[in-house]
Amino acid sequence: MTGKTHAAAGAFAGALAGRLIGDPLTGMAIGAVAALLPDVDHPGSYVGRRLRPVSVLLEMAAGHRTVTHTVWFCAVVGILAALVSTLARPYTAVLHLPWWPTWPAAGLDAFLGALSHLALDALTRSGVEPLAPLLPLRLRGPLETGDPLVELPAATLFALAALRLAGAV
Template sequence: MTGKTHLMGGVAGTIILIHMNTYDPLLFISAGAIGALLPDICHSGSKIGRRFKGLSKLINKLFGHRTITHSLLFLILMNMLVAFLTTNEGIRVGILIGMVSHLLLDAATKNGIKLLYPLKLTIRFPLTIRTGDKGEAVVMALLSLLVLYYSKDVLIHYL
């Protein structure tokens, strides 16, 4: 999936769950958007990889693409790191939701993910799409519709 689809996935994941918590909506949704980009730190051409090129190249050299950063291990490590860096639960949960949305979206691609890294098992959904093709455009459209539909909850909070 492309960065914009991952970004929309993180926003959709948090905006759908906004009514189930008391977190600050803009902070929660922003954290979801950031979390949705984090797993691609292993790819220097990704949105986040271009911002942190040195780190991105190092992670890619050590682990490759869609391995450790697309795993349950990375989710756990990032949860621990974010909990150490902030006491704001909305940020921590938002980042995790964004990361989970990223993993789900990449599991829907032909290449899949190494969810159980360090095991070399590739996880993918039975029906997959190619990054950048019409299938991804449909996914992006559906995520956009979800965001539009559920954004009323955020607007109500601020009105």
């Protein structure tokens, strides 16, 4: 899948988490960003172009859709989001950021956003090994990455569903 579809699915996952334990709009933003992070191992991706040295190093060391396409990476993304939320919390009142998420909300939004990336990539022919290295089980589907007949409707539906969950439509 492409970045736009991943971001839309992550926004949906974050909005869903936000509906449960936080703010759906903040959840959308966190989920969308987190959904792009697993592709940091691909220098041509949105995140890979912005973090080029890290991206090139990851691709050389492990390849694409390996380390960053596991549930363990998603957990790290969630933990880091929770940590950032906690460390920044004292400054949110001074900066007038009443929407700032609590650490459980930020962590869950980010974890589910990153996990949505794995779910979508598992539908492609290349697939993913989400439990590697513990369980070498490759999940793959019939879809071709970048197929506009799949990507456009999927991104649109995820984005509309996220906006609906957030109460924006």
